Amino acid sequence: MSAPKKVVLAYSGGLDTSIILKWLQTEYGCEVVTFTADLGQGEELEPARKKAEMLGIKPENIYIEDVREEFVRDFVFPMFRANALYEGEYLLGTSIARPLISKRLVEIAAETGADAVSHGATGKGNDQVRFELAAYALNPEITVIAPWREWDLSSRTKLLEFAEQHQIPIAKDKRGEAPFSVDANLLHTSSEGKVLEDPAEAAPDYVYQRTVNPEDAPDTPEIITIGFEKGDAVSINGEAMSPATILTALNDYGRKHGIGRLDFVENRFVGMKSRGVYETPGGTILLQAHRGIEQITLDSGAGHLKDSIMPRYAELIYNGFWYSPEREMLQALIDKSQEHVTGTVTLKLYKGSVFVVARDSEHSLYSEAHVTFEEDAGAYNQEDAAGFIQLNALRLKLLATRDRRLKG
Amino acid sequence: MSAPKKVVLAYSGGLDTSIILKWLQTEYGCEVVTFTADLGQGEELEPARKKAEMLGIKPENIYIEDVREEFVRDFVFPMFRANALYEGEYLLGTSIARPLISKRLVEIAAETGADAVSHGATGKGNDQVRFELAAYALNPEITVIAPWREWDLSSRTKLLEFAEQHQIPIAKDKRGEAPFSVDANLLHTSSEGKVLEDPAEAAPDYVYQRTVNPEDAPDTPEIITIGFEKGDAVSINGEAMSPATILTALNDYGRKHGIGRLDFVENRFVGMKSRGVYETPGGTILLQAHRGIEQITLDSGAGHLKDSIMPRYAELIYNGFWYSPEREMLQALIDKSQEHVTGTVTLKLYKGSVFVVARDSEHSLYSEAHVTFEEDAGAYNQEDAAGFIQLNALRLKLLATRDRRLKG
C-alpha cells in the first residue's frame, strides 16, 4: 500500500487518542479527520471538538455525532432478539458498538476523500479486530492504521513524553496511571487490566462505576412492565419510548437496583484469556424481559432452534464479524422468529436481581385449556400420549433388544 | 401384550400413589411391589412402608432406598458438567430424577420377577415420557402401566370416592384440593398448576417453599468457596464432602439467601406450554461456580463447542432421553472437556443472587504474562495481530470487492 494521505480517526478527545492524532500527523504526515460519537458513554462531546481544533484539525474535518438511536435500534436491539450471551454470561456491550463506529469511519472517509481510518485499540485485544474487520468489509480498499501495533510508545513514560513534546495538554489525573481501563456506551461499561489482572483476587469496589452496590440498593423491590413489539422493547410501564430512550430508562432502573454486574474471565479472539468487570444495567433487565415475552409467544421449535444457534451468533459478534454473510444469515433466521414476540412482561427489580413475575400477550401460544389440571373439555386427549411415547421409545427398544441379543 | 402379573410401582406413600396401588390390585388383579426412594425430597420414608403394608403389600415387596448419593453422583453432577439449562433458564431438577427412578423400577422388576412397572404421572406432562422412555430403554420387554392415562378417576371427587371405597386413609389436608402441585428432590422443588395457571398473574408468595424470600434474606452477603475436581464439586470452604452432602449444604446456603427462584413458562415435550415455579437453591449456586472454574481452566475451543451442544443436551434430558445413544455421546464429549476443570471458586451470596468474585487453579490457562497491560517481555507479539486480522478479513474484502464490481 502507498502511504495514506488523509485518515479518519475514531477520536474520544482523551489523552490517548490525542496522542494518536498528533502521531498520525507527524509519523504519516497526513491530514486527520476526527470522528467523535455519542454512543451514550456519558461524556460531553464539545470538549473533544475544542481539543481537536487546538491540535490543528480543520473545523470541516471534525465530525461529532449523536448515534445513540442508531446504536440501539440497528445494533443493540437486533442482537437482543437473539438473547445473545458470549460464553454464557457476557452481554457483548463493547463488541456491538465497534461495527457502528467503523461504519461511520468508512462513510466519513468516503465523504471526505480519506483513504485511511485509524483507531486507538491495542494489539492484544478484540477491539482492533472488530474495528478492522468491519472497516474492510465495508470498504475493501481502505487502509487501517493501528498506532498501538506500530509505534514505539510502549510505556506510559514515553507516551507522556510524546504528549509534552507535542504540546498535548495532559489532565492532572492522567499523569499517574489509571488503575484499570474503561470502555463505556449506552449498553454497558467494561473495566479491565491492572488491578483486575489477577482473577483469583476479587475486584475492588471502586471498579464499579455504573451501578450501585446491591447492598446499597433500595430495600424495597420495584415492579416495572416492559412492552415488546416483534422482539423489540417499545414501552415501559405503558409509556412508548424510542429505542435509546428505553435503554436509558432501563439503565436508570438497573443502576438504582444494582443490576447487571459481572466479574468474568473470557476468551479473546486473539487467543488469550482476560478478566473483565462488566456493568450492563439496562441490558440485563432487557434480556430477562425478552426471554419472558418469548416464553409465551415463541413456539418451541422456533425457540430451540434460536437457542442452538445463539452461541455461534454471539461468537460472531464478539469476534468482530457483524458485517459478515453468516451474521446476516443468522439475523434473518432470528428476525423471522420474532414476528409474534409482542406483549408485556412484568419484572421485579431488587438488590441486583431481575425476576420475571408475569407476561401477557395477544400473541400468546400458552393455552390454559390444554395445560389445566382441571377437566379440559377434550382439548387434549391423554391417550395420545401413549402412542407418542411408544413411537419415541421404538428405537430405544430396538437398541435394548440388540444389546440383549448380543449378550444373550 | 398379555395382562401383567406383577408390577413395580413408584410409590411415594401419598394419597395418589396409594390409590394407584389399590387400583393396580383391583383393576389388573396383579401383585404389587412398591419402590419408595429418598431422592432428597425431604419426607420421611418409613410412613410409606407402613402405608404399603396396610394396603396389603408383602414386606418383601416393599423397597425403600436412599439413592441420594447415586442421584447426585451419577445424574446431577454429569448434567452440571454441561452447564445444562433448558430454554435458557430451567435447571432440569425434575427431569434428571426420573431416569434414576425408572432404572430402579426396572432393576427391581428383574429382581422380583415382575413384568410391569407403574408410575403416577399424568398424561399431560413430561414425566410420563421420562419414566417410560427410560424403562423401555433399559428393558424393551417391560410393560408400563400409566393409570392416569387409563382410568376414569378423572376428578378429585372420584378419586376420593375410590379411596374411601377401598379404605385408603385420607389425610385431612388432602380432602380439599391442593392449590398447586409439587415435585421435590435434592436438586429442586417445582410447583405448577391451579393458582399458577395464568402466566399473566404473579405467583403467590406461599408457592415458594424451599427458599426464603430474597427480601427476608440476611442483609449481609456471605462468601463461600467451592472446590472442583474434573468438573465436579468436591468441597466447600476447604472441607471435602460427598456429592449429596455438598448439594445438601449448597441447598442450605441457597435457602438462606433466597437463591434459585424461577417463575417460568416452558415448552413441554408433549406440545403445550406450561408455567412452573422452580426453586433450585444449591443447583443455582453450583451452576455459577462451575462456570466460574471453567472460565480459567477450559480452553475456548472446548468451551464454545460445549456451549453449542448444550441446548441439545438439555433438551434430551428434558424430553426423557437420558438413556439414549445421543445423550451418551454428548456426555462423552462433555466429560472429555472436564479433565482439567479443577480448582476453587469464590462466590458471594446475597438476597437472591450469586456472584463469582474469584477463581483459582493449578490448571489455569489464564496467562497474566500474555494479557497484561504492562510490558510483557515478549510473551505476545502485537504485530502478529496485523496478519491475523488481514487473513480473517480476506474473505470479507473479496465479498466487498464483488459487491463493488457488480454495482460498478
Added chain:
Amino acid sequence: MSAPKKVVLAYSGGLDTSIILKWLQTEYGCEVVTFTADLGQGEELEPARKKAEMLGIKPENIYIEDVREEFVRDFVFPMFRANALYEGEYLLGTSIARPLISKRLVEIAAETGADAVSHGATGKGNDQVRFELAAYALNPEITVIAPWREWDLSSRTKLLEFAEQHQIPIAKDKRGEAPFSVDANLLHTSSEGKVLEDPAEAAPDYVYQRTVNPEDAPDTPEIITIGFEKGDAVSINGEAMSPATILTALNDYGRKHGIGRLDFVENRFVGMKSRGVYETPGGTILLQAHRGIEQITLDSGAGHLKDSIMPRYAELIYNGFWYSPEREMLQALIDKSQEHVTGTVTLKLYKGSVFVVARDSEHSLYSEAHVTFEEDAGAYNQEDAAGFIQLNALRLKLLATRDRRLKG
C-alpha cells in the same frame, strides 16, 4: 370430534384410494371430494376423473390439477438451495411432495365446506405424519381420516373382497400383490417393501424404473451446462426454462445416463429402519450443479453455516415439519445466502455419475490474483500468515504449557 360430514380425499385413481373412497362413504357416511394432482408422477389423470365419477363422486367434487410448476418452484427449489440430504444420502423426493398435497387438500376443504381430509398412507410410515402435520398446521380444526390406521382391511384378501363387494373395478395386474410399493413424482421414484425388505439382499434389477442401468447407459459422456439465478436453476445449455421444465429435462438426462440411483436404509420418524430404493435422476444432477455454483459464489462463512444447519433442515422436511416456524426460519437463513448464487456450471454425465468440470460467474468470489502460484503483485502478503498462525496457535500453546507444568 364429531363425525365428519364432508371429506377431501387425496385420490390417485388407483385401487387402494378407490377402496378408501368407498370406505369413507360407507363407514363415515360422508360426502367425498377427490383431489388428484399431477406432481409429475407420469400417469394420466383423466382416468382418475372417470373412476371417481363411476364411484359416485359429483363432478363439482372432483379436483384434478397440474401442480408441477408449483411443486418445483415453491418446494423442490427452496429445498435444493440448502443442498438438503437426509442421513447423508437421500434427496427427500417423497417428503417434499407431501406438504403441497396437504396444502391443496386443506384449501379445497375450505372451498367446498369440507370438515375433514383423508389420505392413503399407512400407520407405519412417514407419509401419514407429513400429510397430517401439514394439514393441522394449515387448519387446526380440520379432521384427518387415516383409513389404514382405522379399518380392519388388514390383508390383501380383505381389501379385494371389499373392492368386489362394492363394485370397485380391479385391474388384472392388481389381483396379485405387487412385489414392492412405489411412489413417484417429478423429483423421484421410490420403491420399498416386499422384495426389498432384506437389506442384506441386493435389490433386483426390475425395481429400477426411472433410470437405465448405468451399464446400459451411453458409452460416451455428455456435457451440459446449467444456469443458476439466486440459487435456482434457470436454464440448460443456455436455454431458459421454467422450474418444472428444467427438472423434467434434467430427469431425461439422468434417466439416459443412469444417474441418481440409491439403495438405502434410513431411519423413519416413527422409530424403525426401512430400506428403500430411490431414483432421483434430475435431482442428483441438480444437487451437484448447485454445489458447483456455490463453490465459486458463496463465501466460506456462509457456506459453513449452511452446511452446519443442513442436517436439521433435512430432518425437518423428512419428519413432516415443512409448515413449521423452524423450517421457515432456516429457509430465511438459506435464502439469504443465495443472493449471489448466480452463474453457470458445466457437468459431465456418464454411466451413473455426475462430475462438475467447470463453473463460471459474474458473482464469483474466486480470485486468481490471490491464489496464483505466480507473482501476485501484492494481492496477498505471505507474512500475514505468520501472525495468523501465531494467534490461532496461542491457545494451543497455553494448553501445552499447562500440560508441561502439571507433568512438571
Added chain:
Amino acid sequence: MSAPKKVVLAYSGGLDTSIILKWLQTEYGCEVVTFTADLGQGEELEPARKKAEMLGIKPENIYIEDVREEFVRDFVFPMFRANALYEGEYLLGTSIARPLISKRLVEIAAETGADAVSHGATGKGNDQVRFELAAYALNPEITVIAPWREWDLSSRTKLLEFAEQHQIPIAKDKRGEAPFSVDANLLHTSSEGKVLEDPAEAAPDYVYQRTVNPEDAPDTPEIITIGFEKGDAVSINGEAMSPATILTALNDYGRKHGIGRLDFVENRFVGMKSRGVYETPGGTILLQAHRGIEQITLDSGAGHLKDSIMPRYAELIYNGFWYSPEREMLQALIDKSQEHVTGTVTLKLYKGSVFVVARDSEHSLYSEAHVTFEEDAGAYNQEDAAGFIQLNALRLKLLATRDRRLKG
C-alpha cells in the same frame, strides 16, 4: 526467540526441500536433521537418504520412516468414523497427513535436541497452518521456520540459481516449471495451481494420475465386500487385513474403476478460494462402505447427532486443529457412536461409481418384523401413530389457532 541451532526438516528429497535444506544451513547456520516419511505417496525413500547425505547431513541426522500403518490407524480411520467431508465433498486427504508429520518432527526434535522444525509449505496455503498448529500444540516452545514466507527466492529462476550456486542437483524434468503442483499420500493425490487456476476451464486429462479415466475403466462392474469392526474396515472379501493394507487394496480397486475423482473449488482457512483436483480412490469406496454399515447398525439419534457435528469436525481437520481439545471432544463423541458399527457391506464398483448394494450385521437395528408390509404379529401398533402425530401436531395447531385469532 533466539536463533535456532538445530532444525528438523520435513524432507522429501525433491528439489524444493533440498533448496530449503541448504538455505537453512546457509541462512540460519544451523544443523539440519531430515525427516522423510513414507505416507504411501508412492515414491522410493532411499534416494532421499542419498541426497541428504550428499547435502552434508550426518547419517545420524537422517530419519526415514514408514508411517503408513500409523497414518491409517490413528488418523485416517478415526476421521472416517465421522464420515468427514469438507464443504460437502472433499475427503481431507492432505489435511489428515499433516498432523502426523508434525508429530514426528516434534518428537525427532526432542530426540535430537533440536530447537526448531521446518517445512516446505508456502504462505498462501493451508498446510503451513496445519504443520505449525500441530507443532505448537505438541511443543509450545518449538520454533517453526517456514522458508517460503521468509526468503526472497520468489521466482523459479531464483530458486534454480540458488540450487546451482549450492551444487544442488536439478533433475532435467525440474528445469521447466511443472504445470501444476501435487501432493500425495496413501489416502489421496491432490493437484492444484497453474493449469488448474481457472475454475471455468475443465481440468486437462493429464492432471489425473492416480485413477484411470472412468471411460477407460472395465466395462463390467466388480463386487466387493468390506468388513467393519467398531467403525473401522478390517477385511475385504473376507480376508482380514491391517489398516494400511486395506486402504492400499481399496486404492487398487478404486484406481482400476476410475473412482474418487473430484474437481473442486474450496475455501482455504487463510481466506481465499482455490481450485483443486483430488483423487481419493480407496477413501471414496471406504466412505460409502462406512455409511452403508452405519445404515443398519447406528441408531437414528446417534446418526443425526453425528451428521450435525460432522461439518465442524471436518472444518477442524481442514484448518489444522487435529491436536485441539475440541477435535478430541468430537472424536470422543464419534468413537462412542461406533461401538456397534460392525458387519459387512457389499459394493458395486463401476466406471467411477460406488454403489452400496447390501449390508449385513449381527449388530443390525433393522427389524423386518417392524417394517414389513405383511402382518407383523403385533410388533408395531399402527394406532400408536395417531397419538404420536397428535402430540407432534399440538404446537402447530396452537400456532395456527393464534394466527386465526389474530386475523380474527
